[in-house]
Amino acid sequence: MTPSTAASRSYRVGIAGCGAISRNHLEAFRAMENVEIVGVCDVDPDRARATAAEWGVPAAVTTVDELLALGLDIVSVCTPHPTHEDVVLKAAAAGVHALCEKPIATRLDAAERMVAACEEAGVRLGVLFQRRFWPASQKIRAAIDDGTLGRPILAQCSVMLHRAPEYYSKDAWRGTWENDGGGVLMTQAVHYIDLLQWYLGEVAEVYGRINTYRHGENIEVEDSATAVITFTSGAMATVEASTAVSPNLGIQLRITGETGASASLTEFPEGSDGRLDLWAAGGTIAVEPVHPEGVDGNVDLSTINGQLVPHHTSQVRDFIRALDTGTEPAITGRDAVKSLRILLAVYESSRTGRPVRFAEPPVSAAIAPETRAKVPAEAAV
Ligand SMILES: NC(=O)c1ccc[n+]([C@@H]2O[C@H](COP(=O)([O-])OP(=O)(O)OC[C@H]3O[C@@H](n4cnc5c(N)ncnc54)[C@H](O)[C@@H]3O)[C@@H](O)[C@H]2O)c1
Structure with missing residues (x-):
């Protein structure tokens, strides 16, 4: 690591994985004044060489060991999900901070090893959930904290996406349990499950179902999922997620707080900045059309990724701030374990047909126990 002082700190960065999302990392790190992308x-x-040539990066190598040998302060992890662990463990062993793409890993034990290795090595681990940096996402978080919404009681998370068959067939690692770890939940919905747990807190119980409706010829993982989640606060949420929708309807996350006020965050077309299409607080309702007529929802992936660059940049800036100030980044490895745990519970629940319980579901912390709905015995099936 580079010896540095708080006043004149600079960082040598290496990018692991030169695929689609690496462009966002290259652009984001390039926008920082105190960063040099060294490899x-x-x-x-060929891909490593072409990327180095295009971005003017001095070194192009083919292993993470060679990358770390360049003397890095930060490694940016842009490799497929199941390889994140190997890269992060090697970085931690070399005393290098890691900013890792989502999902942190495909297995809980791997994610926990990554967190532990970084903590033991005294290096920072951040995980990319750049949608938290949208102004609209931040406004909802602030409305929870300042009491406008107050503590959330209900949420709906709808992730209704289109993926063409080629999305799954072009890269061998996509769509298999072994190499992708899951389908729409693991790769796409994880962003919004992260937002959900950021707003609603610790999860008590998850009940879920997965299915493969339209991509079965190309994938063995799910293209669709539903879940009912109960939080330790007593809040409840539903999730529906799919890559079998065409045209793409985008994403909507609607939250109602204990004040009765509601906010709805919509990302449509996919990749555009989340916006508050509904803000129902203080007796008034402000709405924005969610799906304007004539807009093609089936946006190609490079456009989606390109639109995310400003928010990758915000998260990279936050990560650098954390290193500069010796504090935690906004989204840590421990935070990322939470969304992974929730989505893995949907798989487990779907496999067994039973809910997965992390904690005893509350009688109700969000609603006074004496006022909560009681189901008469004869209503039970
Ligand atoms: N934050 C976001 O919005 C976002 C968007 C897209 C992808 N991602 C994440 O980024 C990661 C990569 O996705 P992608 O779409 O760029 O995939 P990709 O297939 O386009 O790129 C992955 C690259 O990693 C290389 N690679 C594989 N194993 C490697 C290893 N061990 N060492 C070095 N290089 C290796 C591959 O050759 C390939 O070039 C995934 O975890 C994905 O979930 C995040």
């Missing part, structure tokens, strides 16, 4: 790494040597 890129990809198991595909």
Whole structure:
């Protein structure tokens, strides 16, 4: 690591994985004044070389060991999900901070090893959930904290996306349990499950179902999922997620707080900044059309990723701030374990047909116990 003082700190960065999302990391780190991107790494040597040439990066290597040997302060992890662990563990062993793409890993034990290794090594681990940096996401968080919404009691999370068959067939790692770890929940919905748990807190119980409706020829994982989640606060949420929708309807996250006020965050078309299409607080309702007529929802992936660059940049800036000030980044490895745990519970619940319980579901903390709905015995099926 570079010896540095708080006043004149600079960081040597290496990018692991030169695929689609690496462009966002390259742009984001390039926008920082105190950062030098010293190397890129990809198991595909042509891709590593082409990326280095395009972005003017001095070194192109094919292994993470070679990348770390360049003397890094930060490694940016842009490799497929199941390889995140290997990269982060090697970085921690070398005393290098890691900013890792989502999902943190595909297995809980791997994610926990990553968190533990970074904590033991005294390096920071951040995980990319750049949608938390949208002004609209931040406004909802602030409305929970300042009492406008107050503590959330209900949420609906609808992730209704389109993916063409080629999305799954072009990269061998996509769509398999072993190499992708899951489908729409693991790769796409994890962003909004992260927002959900950021707003609603610790989860008590998850009941879920997964299915594969339209991509079965190309994938063995789910293209669709539903879940009912109960939080330790007593709040309840539903999730529906799919990549079998065409045209793409985008994403909507609606939250009602204990004050009765509601906010709804919509990302449509996919990749555009989340906006508050409904703000129902203080007796008034402000609405914005969610799906304007004539807009093509089936946006290609490079457009989606390109639109996310400003928010990757916000998260990279936050990560650098954390290193500069010796504090935690806004989204830590421990935070990222939470969304992984929730979505893995949907898989487990779907497999067993039973809810997965992390904690005893509350009688109700959000609603006074004497006023909560009681189901008469004869109503039970
Ligand atoms: N934050 C976001 O919005 C967002 C968007 C897209 C992808 N992602 C995440 O980024 C990661 C990569 O996704 P992608 O779409 O860029 O995939 P990709 O397939 O386009 O790129 C992955 C690259 O990593 C390389 N690679 C594989 N194993 C490697 C290893 N061990 N060492 C070095 N290089 C290796 C591959 O050759 C490939 O070039 C995934 O975890 C994905 O979930 C995040």
